[in-house]
Amino acid sequence: FIMLLLALVTAFLTTRVAGQTDLIITGVAHGPLPVSDTEIPQAIELYAINPIANLSEYALGSGNDGQETILQGTADARQFLYVANDAASFNSFFFFTPDFVGTAAALNGSEAIELFRQGEVVDVFGNITINNGAGTPWNYVDGWAYRRDTTGPDNDTFVLSNWILAPDVFLTAETNLDVDVESFPISTYSRIPSQPTPAPDGDDGDDEGTNQGEIAGAIIGVLCAVALFGAIACYCRRKQILAKTAGTAATAVNPNNVSSSAAELGIVPESGI
Numbered sequence: 001f002i003m004l005l006l007a008l009v010t011a012f013l014t015t016r017v018a019g020q021t022d023l024i025i026t027g028v029a030h031g032p033l034p035v036s037d038t039e040i041p042q043a044i045e046l047y048a049i050n051p052i053a054n055l056s057e058y059a060l061g062s063g064n065d066g067q068e069t070i071l072q073g074t075a076d077a078r079q080f081l082y083v084a085n086d087a088a089s090f091n092s093f094f095f096f097t098p099d100f101v102g103t104a105a106a107l108n109g110s111e112a113i114e115l116f117r118q119g120e121v122v123d124v125f126g127n128i129t130i131n132n133g134a135g136t137p138w139n140y141v142d143g144w145a146y147r148r149d150t151t152g153p154d155n156d157t158f159v160l161s162n163w164i165l166a167p168d169v170f171l172t173a174e175t176n177l178d179v180d181v182e183s184f185p186i187s188t189y190s191r192i193p194s195q196p197t198p199a200p201d202g203d204d205g206d207d208e209g210t211n212q213g214e215i216a217g218a219i220i221g222v223l224c225a226v227a228l229f230g231a232i233a234c235y236c237r238r239k240q241i242l243a244k245t246a247g248t249a250a251t252a253v254n255p256n257n258v259s260s261s262a263a264e265l266g267i268v269p270e271s272g273i
Contacts, residue, residue, distance in 0.1 A: 021122035030109035069102025109141030
């Protein structure tokens, strides 16, 4: 019993469950400014929850038209990564170079974005079944969307209340520092709870999504508690069996409960005395 429980705990710890990811989508940005035959900014921000030894397991896709960018290299825990459609224009707006350049970041402000791990969707922004999200609550044309602290990943189900939406804030900005209303909150996502952020209009903000890490930790805790209880029960049962066996053996050797010295001398009480 105890060995079976330990085997189950080990399997749970070493097997990647469906939808598990060390990387999540934390921000998207889209702007109207024409620079280098494109519009800026067009970028996706990612966040590494844990160290990632092989980023090539991950890929980004935007819309449902097959635009995909495969990542490369490694990532440290709590590291932010940036994917842009054009390195020069990204640099001119945010003042640093993106980590990756790819077609997945060629945004028009209304596409949904998917993050894949080994072909499986592990996080998403927007409803991927809608090719043009103009007019939807998650539209970010000429602005940005940013994940609320501690939320995510959302697997393949978009949770609107996990995001802050700020469309149209880039209309007159030439850099992220020039935004009059609210600049893109670059590299600010945190897994540590912070002060509550007001939910979007029409949304009470109660649906915060489910943190897979918390669920996994709870399951592991229960399994370990059950395993510990089983080990204690087995130990106690074993002691009882050993004690009973020892008592039976002693009775078999000396059935009349005569002392060893008397038995050795051949002194045995007569029957009835």
